[in-house]
């Protein structure tokens with residue numbers, strides 16, 4: 001398979017890239033700096049266009065929209081500046097859409113799959129307060145994935161949305177519940193099971209359906 005992973009230079013994205021490479025797949029990892037094969041800031045339409053040009057004619061079997069930010073972690077109610085909303089949505093929502101849009105011909109050619117890394121914090125059924133920006137952006141990413149699933153079905157492209165667990169990465173912190181290897185192993189199974197029969201699913205890393 002040819003697999004494209006955004007934010008493949010650290011955390012969950014890097015672990016997924018390592019696992020797929022170890023299985024012999026052709027992985028195009030992206031990063032904001034030159035540490036991955038392809039330089040891509042997902043918020044930048046010009047860089048998205050360059051990626052599309054660079055990968056033109058190469059079918060993509062699996063696109064993993066992993067790049068994300070959690071800029072308002074630990075903020076109090078007096079926090080949440082407007083530019084933090086803009087930056088977070090640019091990455092966690094617009095960035096996902098621009099990436100899918102840029103690689104749509106490649107996904108259509110492969111009848112490929114799209115995996116969007118959202119979070120359990122996206123769910124309306126889980127609303128303990130706080131982290132307003134992150135929660136809202138991940139809810140929007142979930143909504144985007146659900147609607148892309150409807151539109152891309154006709155192209156044979158399945159779209160899944162996932163909670164990777166609370167993972168020991170820079171974002172999750174050292175006290176998080178699971179290791180990056182556990183998360184990556186579970187997600188690989190989830191992505192492998194994604195099909196047109198399950199398109200639009202919202203699942204946890206260990207295979208539980210999550211409430212929208």
Ligand SMILES: NC(=O)c1ccc[n+]([C@@H]2O[C@H](COP(=O)([O-])OP(=O)(O)OC[C@H]3O[C@@H](n4cnc5c(N)ncnc54)[C@H](OP(=O)(O)O)[C@@H]3O)[C@@H](O)[C@H]2O)c1
Nearest residue numbers: 007011012032041042066067068119166167169170171172
């Ligand atoms: N860790 C958790 O507990 C947890 C829980 C639920 C959901 N998630 C989601 O899982 C995904 C991966 O999380 P993680 O824990 O691996 O996070 P991480 O360790 O903070 O890594 C985030 C990755 O996203 C990249 N990134 C951020 N903004 C970007 C942009 N504008 N363009 C391109 N790449 C960008 C980062 O690149 P740089 O190195 O350039 O910053 C980095 O590679 C995220 O979408 C996150 O929201 C994580």
